[in-house]
Amino acid sequence: MELKGKKLVFVGAGNMAEALVRGILKVDLIGKENLLVTDVNPKRLEFFDKALGVKGISDNKQAVLLSDIIILSVKPQMMANILGEISGVVQPGQKVISIAAGITTEFIESKLAKEIPVIRVMPNTPALIGHGMAGICAGKYAQDEDMELVGVIFEAVGKVVVVKEEQMDAVTALSGCGPAYIFTIVEVLTAAGISLGLPEEISLPLAIETVEGAAKMLKETNEGPSILRNKVTSPGGATMAALNVLEEKGFREIFIQAVTVAAKRSKELSIIN
Numbered sequence: 002m003e004l005k006g007k008k009l010v011f012v013g014a015g016n017m018a019e020a021l022v023r024g025i026l027k028v029d030l031i032g033k034e035n036l037l038v039t040d041v042n043p044k045r046l047e048f049f050d051k052a053l054g055v056k057g058i059s060d061n062k063q064a065v066l067l068s069d070i071i072i073l074s075v076k077p078q079m080m081a082n083i084l085g086e087i088s089g090v091v092q093p094g095q096k097v098i099s100i101a102a103g104i105t106t107e108f109i110e111s112k113l114a115k116e117i118p119v120i121r122v123m124p125n126t127p128a129l130i131g132h133g134m135a136g137i138c139a140g141k142y143a144q145d146e147d148m149e150l151v152g153v154i155f156e157a158v159g160k161v162v163v164v165k166e167e168q169m170d171a172v173t174a175l176s177g178c179g180p181a182y183i184f185t186i187v188e189v190l191t192a193a194g195i196s197l198g199l200p201e202e203i204s205l206p207l208a209i210e211t212v213e214g215a216a217k218m219l220k221e222t223n224e225g226p227s228i229l230r231n232k233v234t235s236p237g238g239a240t241m242a243a244l245n246v247l248e249e250k251g252f253r254e255i256f257i258q259a260v261t262v263a264a265k266r267s268k269e270l271s272i273i274n
């Protein structure tokens with residue numbers, strides 16, 4: 002999919018917009034002359050200009066008029082205002098992409114009035130370092146080529162899966178919130194190491210490298226998690242003793258319950274919007 006020459010605006014020049022702009026520039030998907038950001042905060046516009054060479058303006062309407070692809074990257078609670086502001090100028094030839102958690106394509110379509118292709122994306126924070134995982138789903142006017150275009154943009158900062166909109170709450174609960182679960186696991190492993198007598202400066206890297214190494218094994222060996230776990234777990238050994246405690250204490254049920262609650266909360270938030 003050729004994106005060169007297309008003009009792309011980020012409405013909201015925050016963390017996610019920055020991650021995406023960095024990724025897009027790194028893989029040279031679109032030149033900086035064809036990128037534009039908007040923000041209410043002049044410091045963010047100045048930052049994009051100075052650090053990334055990407056121009057910014059504060060007028061969302063004007064920015065949309067100048068663009069082929071519009072990525073809405075403001076907080077969910079700002080979306081209704083932004084859509085009200087730009088609805089009069091968005092045209093069916095343009096694509097509207099939203100990364101706002103919980104905001105449905107139906108909600109966006111209803112505010113835009115015209116039949117605009119809308120695609121919803123749930124990225125995650127590892128996108129900041131090019132290792133994101135995004136779920137994307139199509140609104141009712143989005144075509145296959147629009148989904149392909151969005152796939153190409155988000156592959157600049159990681160990987161992409163196409164899902165149905167009703168699966169977006171599950172994606173949010175799993176990969177959207179997921180980095181926080183893994184950070185918690187690292188925190189807990191580090192604390193356990195400290196309680197066993199290791200200094201933090203040793204315990205923390207042990208935990209971090211273990212998570213990274215395990216994730217890389219999962220990707221590179223193509224063996225599933227249970228096979229890899231069994232390979233580390235000798236009968237009567239230390240790993241088995243630890244896993245037995247996790248099973249007895251209901252670790253699996255607790256984790257599934259936690260992710261289920263996250264999906265429920267994500268759904269509730271989208272109803273509020």
Ligand SMILES: NC(=O)c1ccc[n+]([C@@H]2O[C@H](COP(=O)([O-])OP(=O)(O)OC[C@H]3O[C@@H](n4cnc5c(N)ncnc54)[C@H](OP(=O)(O)O)[C@@H]3O)[C@@H](O)[C@H]2O)c1
Pocket residue numbers: 012013014015016017018039040041042045061074075076077079082083100101102123124125126177
């Ligand atoms: N960060 C994540 O892990 C993550 C993951 C998945 C999805 N998302 C979604 O990504 C979106 C952006 O998240 P983020 O973390 O990048 O947020 P953020 O850093 O707060 O970025 C939003 C930016 O938009 C600006 N803004 C506010 N009102 C505006 C307006 N009317 N016009 C133009 N810009 C305006 C904000 O300025 P002020 O700060 O001055 O208000 C801020 O600089 C959210 O909807 C979030 O749900 C984020």
